[in-house]
Amino acid sequence: MKAETIAAWTLDPGGAIVPQVYALLREAIIRAELAPGDRISESEIAQACRVSRQPVREAFIRLAGEGLLVVRPQRGTVVTRIDYAAVLDARFLREAIEADIVKILAEAADEVVVADLRRQIEAQRAAGDARAFTRLDEGFHRTLADAAGKRGAWKLIEGLKSQMDRVRFLSLDRFRVEKLIEQHSAVVERIAAGDIGGANAAIRLHLRAILADLPEIEAAYPQHFDRPERGLPHPVNAPLALGSGDVGA
Amino acid sequence: MKAETIAAWTLDPGGAIVPQVYALLREAIIRAELAPGDRISESEIAQACRVSRQPVREAFIRLAGEGLLVVRPQRGTVVTRIDYAAVLDARFLREAIEADIVKILAEAADEVVVADLRRQIEAQRAAGDARAFTRLDEGFHRTLADAAGKRGAWKLIEGLKSQMDRVRFLSLDRFRVEKLIEQHSAVVERIAAGDIGGANAAIRLHLRAILADLPEIEAAYPQHFDRPERGLPHPVNAPLALGSGDVGA
DNA sequence: TGTACCATACTTCCATACTAGCTCCCGGCT
DNA sequence: AGCCGGGAGCTAGTATGGAAGTATGGTACA
Known part of the structure; x- marks a missing residue:
């Protein structure tokens, strides 16, 4: 994926992390900053947000539920086409x-x-x-x-x-x-x-x-x-x- | 909660764990085997299913999304009333x-x-x-x-x-x-x-x-x-x- | 007897470590 | 040259440990 899109995404460490990551990614996908077909990975986003993989993973699951991501076990996660x-x-x-x-x-x-x-x-x-x-x-x-x-x-x-x-x-x-x-x-x-x-x-x-x-x-x-x-x-x-x-x- | 309800829930180790735990709990709640107000915890269910807490947690999140559970951070998770x-x-x-x-x-x-x-x-x-x-x-x-x-x-x-x-x-x-x-x-x-x-x-x-x-x-x-x-x-x-x-x- | 306080146990949430499985590339064989 | 096999390097899935916060029960005090 385009590295610049998620370079140094910073978020409020006070609040819960999952919803913040979720909102960030959802926005990026809707605005097509993360384009259909782009591959993203848990660890990649985790690094960009300076958090561990776990909350990122949970955000991924939510986004997959809305049909914005497809998580393929052991293969990778991609932004869906519309x-x-x-x-x-x-x-x-x-x-x-x-x-x-x-x-x-x-x-x-x-x-x-x-x-x-x-x-x-x-x-x-x-x-x-x-x-x-x-x-x-x-x-x-x-x-x-x-x-x-x-x-x-x-x-x-x-x-x-x-x-x-x-x-x-x-x-x-x-x-x-x-x-x-x-x-x-x-x-x-x-x-x-x-x-x-x-x-x-x-x-x-x-x-x-x-x-x-x-x-x-x-x-x-x-x-x-x-x-x-x-x-x-x-x-x-x-x-x-x-x-x-x-x-x- | 009623211990007998979840004693020794056994599930297929071949498939993904999360959906199995999810289905098990959802069924139990709908059938009122897990009654409204019953408190359950990640570790408790994890032990009963002989899995780690992580997949249980993700199942909890899904169930909370459907309004069957309420997860209160640092407090506990309870089965919602209808x-x-x-x-x-x-x-x-x-x-x-x-x-x-x-x-x-x-x-x-x-x-x-x-x-x-x-x-x-x-x-x-x-x-x-x-x-x-x-x-x-x-x-x-x-x-x-x-x-x-x-x-x-x-x-x-x-x-x-x-x-x-x-x-x-x-x-x-x-x-x-x-x-x-x-x-x-x-x-x-x-x-x-x-x-x-x-x-x-x-x-x-x-x-x-x-x-x-x-x-x-x-x-x-x-x-x-x-x-x-x-x-x-x-x-x-x-x-x-x-x-x-x-x-x- | 009633109340305020504190230690303790238990909860979720997040971080880290480890496992299993897929992809892809590269080397050797046909 | 084309095809097949094996291993390295990814991926997500799961396990485990630590941190922060809340309910609870007991204890000291008024």
Whole structure:
């Protein structure tokens, strides 16, 4: 792997080591500083962080659980390519979960929550660049989950997001922030109006838009992706993407 | 903890140790052989399994990730009580995900899949006891996910199921197997008919029925549960349970 | 009798040492 | 030249030891 990426990573010796190493590596992978296919080893990271192999190992296990690493016993650990199927799966799961979340919110629209969300959208409009927007976007969706009393759901989504976030990072300079903000706004207004079906449709539309240019990104960064064999593997995704489900509740 | 529970647990030295210890402990917790509140320690389990503490530790971490254990640094590790809120959260997530799964299936009803599911339902009818049914039930839901091309989704659901499974174990002799089978059948028939809304409603009804007697179970085994403070913590769950969402798509 | 304090035992967390297994390269053979 | 075998150098997996911190039980004191 690129040595400069991890040269002298320093971390707080006061706190627990494992989560720090985990966060550091996760960030590096999502930002593609650790590129797909890069091999990393426990001892290598341990040296860079000035800690023993043990906590690094535990961080590896967590990252492997999220599909960012593959640990092959006695062989080595590599950064996974972005699994096209896994990205779509993650989006599917997120869509299913967040769709039900906004339904809860629309059923009992809370003015305080709506006001908070509207304020967040204003902040998003004020955000300068795509990176700042991404951070605000994260907060927006977490707020939705919190407001619905589903903080546990968000914890799960966070894990799923890893794969999607890798794609988003690659498409940072590409996606139309204004459009996404408009979609956020649509979600909030449907919630405020108590329009369950509309809110449902709006969030589904939004979550599909996030990955709208996935094929484009894959074409631009083929080496970052695990190519799906064209045709076979995800026959159900295309129809889903068009006009699935209960959007018109 | 109860020493007899883990006396002389023996495992295959050929394979990897961690998953074996993990499976052993998970099973024991779900079957309430390790009861909520029981304290276990790395060294204790390590001795019982005749392995070192390290792999046990990693198994602990995984179990803690599923909410079955709580590891408190320098204090000890205890089996969690069944978190009432977490159970409802898990059900919520499962419902959201499986609802979208059956929608996919209903959109393009595959005769082969439907036939397979019908066969499974016959097997469920033939199952003697609740325990056998539980195993078949697991297969049924996994088949739904597989058929929709969402094997990844099932992997996620498996993790969520831990909490629900603990409840189900406690209610093994209680729940009406016939009713659940009828609900399975309803799901399949709605899928076969291409009735998206109906299939959606049927699976949601079913997943809510699984935990129908949760309050009863909690009353019967109060020491197994983390009591929610009555009223406050899950205001959104009650309305959800009644008539939420897009069932009437 | 009740309370504050301290020694001790036990916990997890991290570091270090050792084991087993895969890869790859290099030398010898065909 | 091409192929096969063996060993060196990696890797992760497991074992063990030490450090830091917490609960606990006993003891001295008010």
